[in-house]
Amino acid sequence: MDAAARLSVAPMMDWTDRHCRAFHRTLSRRTLLYTEMVTAAALVRGGARHLIAFGEAEQPVALQLGGADPGELAQAARMAEQEGYREVNLNVGCPSDRVQSGCFGAVLMERPALVAECVAAMRAATTLPVTVKCRIGVDAQEPADILPDFLCQIRAAGVRRVTIHARKAWLQGLSPKENRDVPPLDYPLVHAMKRAFPDLHVSINGGIDSLDATLAQLAPGDDGVSLDGAMIGRAAYQRPADILLRADSRVFGADDPLDAPEDAVEAMRPYIAAELGAGQRLHAITRHMLGLFSGRPGARGWRRVLSEGATRPGAGLEVLDAALAEVMAAGAAREAAE
Structure with missing residues (x-):
């Protein structure tokens, strides 16, 4: 899965359902695809296991979970393995009001110890890779100060792959839509995290809208250190052929499945x-x-x-x-x- 994560399509609510993934898979055989975020509570307490149904032809595909209860997340991670997913990912980046009210998503950037507890419980419940998607910080946090500690804590809990959305989330004052564009991007900070945590597989997300931009992010810096992956969101959905039709050859060095x-x-x-x-x-x-x-x-x-x-x-x-x-x-x- 680390190889597939060299390029991934972001989990997007109301967009990356199983039909979207089936379509994207026709364009790229190698790109890692994600589900929409599914809450652990919906699976464990709501009995909504149908939400994580998928087709084997979608592989490689990862399930993204939302939640903050270690026990529920552990049960949901076990379900992910039973369903045949290749990875389970914890959402620590979504800024929506509904997510905040449930005390999960981006608000968890303020509770790294709880995130570490959650991923440790998930890892104990499954043999699947447990990964995290996060922001660089929220609200008044200073990303350069808090992000290294956050990564250190989840690494100690066994996480080996993280995707960092290179923007803060403003939980007060900005809508979820505005949080996708308004907070400034800080790509250098994400690259600095790779240098500080060379043993982590670090993917970057946010504002990447072409394969050229993807390859630029993956290129080694002056010090020879390079990011391990890039995640593309809206551009992959709104212009799928531009992003995915040549992804296998340009990003993975493999044959493209289609010509046009x-x-x-x-x-x-x-x-x-x-x-x-x-x-x-x-x-x-x-x-x-x-x-x-x-x-x-x-x-x-x-x-x-x-x-x-x-x-x-x-x-x-x-x-x-x-x-x-x-x-x-x-x-x-x-x-x-x-």
Whole structure:
């Protein structure tokens, strides 16, 4: 899993569900994919095990958990292993009000000893790698002072891989949306943490929106030290072909599974047909594919046809074909004009 974590797609609520992951996996065989955050309480007390169902074709895939109760997190981690996940990740970065009220997510940056207790309990319950995704700090904390102590405590609890979102989270005064953009990025601090903790696998997250930017983050510095991985969020979702279509060759040195975005449409057809046959609605799948042709002629028509047609009762593969026809026609028109 350390190798797969060289590039990963961030866990994103309402976005990285199993249909999104199935789509992303057609574009990249190597990139590490994450679930949406699932609370340990929902699994342990709510009996919502269906929330962590996934297909083996999505591998490598990791389950991200939210919570602050060591016992519940241990039980949830055990469930993750039973379901077949390759990794279980603890969320110490989400700044939403709902997460704060449950005393987990980014607010846990203020309670490193509790985080260490949680990950130790998780590690005792499973043979899976237990990893952490965190911020560099919250509110009035000084990241350069508190982040080394945080990493030291979770390392002592057995964590060997951490993803650091290179922004503070402002729990007071900023919305979750604003927390994704407003706090300034501090990439040098994350690189400094890798130098200070060379035995940790350190991935960086926040503001990385291209493969060029990914490779720049992974390049060795003047001292020869390099980060181990990069995690991309919204760019991978909104422009999936730009990020994932060449990820296997450029980031992992492997063959890319597809040549063009059009190939991804064809690759998804069997999956979509099977899901429709199982009673799934087309929109639940194709909503994750709206950005596939971003920046290409016909992208607007692709989005329009899918957005309007996929929500209609009984919508099937004919909607996908009609949307793809918009792209093909726009491409042909441009070639003719040239």
